[in-house]
Amino acid sequence: MKHPTIKKGRLIRTTDLKRTFNLLFLFALSIVSLSCGPSEDDSPEPTPIIDLQADDVVFMITPTSSIAFDGTATITGRVKNMADNFISVEGQQVILLYERSLGTPTDQPGTEIGRVEFTTLRTGETMQVSYTRPWNSASPAEGEFPPEYILRLSLDPDIQIDGNVHNNDNNSENNELIVSGKAINQLF
Structure with missing residues (x-):
């Protein structure tokens, strides 16, 4: 009890x-x-910041003869990931390199001379596209009036609405870079 x-x-x-x-x-x-x-x-996963940048166009010249103005020019465009890991699928993004001769309207990119497709690019990594061509800095088309080179990151128009937050480029203002070929002549 x-x-x-x-x-x-x-x-x-x-x-x-x-x-x-x-x-x-x-x-x-x-x-x-x-x-x-x-x-x-x-807690929900934070939305990644994606920023791929057309970072640089680099020129290199290899002399091809004893003539001081003849050589083979290599034009290399580089895209760099400036933020979080970029993860996508095939066919939605491509790095393009164009050569635009003097007289080509500026609303046209010129002739496509290089293309690289990719699906991933980790933070800080770079991807390159290159083109090699004969160069004669004494000729008017290359010496006096050299072409421009355009590096462009091209993304599928519907990439922002495909449901993948890891491929939504937050800064499209840095997806193109235009560089004059004059710098090639200075390498001789």
């Missing part, structure tokens, strides 16, 4: 006290768990 407890003139059973303490304990435990908030595992 359990002995009742008398408190302030009222009779309280021991089982009632245990229930009260259990309820208070559960109430306190629920308050503590609510105040902790969601765990880190419950």
Whole structure:
């Protein structure tokens, strides 16, 4: 037989006290768990920042004869990932290199001379596209009026709505770079 407890003139059973303490304990435990908030595992993944940049166009010349103005020019365009990892699928992005001769309207890119397709580019990584051609800095078409070289990162028009946040370029302003071929003549 359990002995009742008398408190302030009222009779309280021991089982009632245990229930009260259990309820208070559960109430306190629920308050503590609510105040902790969601765990880190419950938080949504942050949206990545994607920024691929047409970074540089580099020229190199290899002399082909004893004539001081003849050589083979290599034009290399480089795209660099300036932010989070870029992850996509085939056919949605390509690096293009164009040669635009003097007189070609500026709203036209010129002749495509290089193309590289890719699907991933990690933070800080670069990807290159190159083209090699004969160069004579004494000729008017190369020496006096050299072409321009255009490096362009081209993305599929619907890439922003394909449901993949890892290929949404946040800065399209740096996806093209135009460089004059005059710098090739300075390498002789």
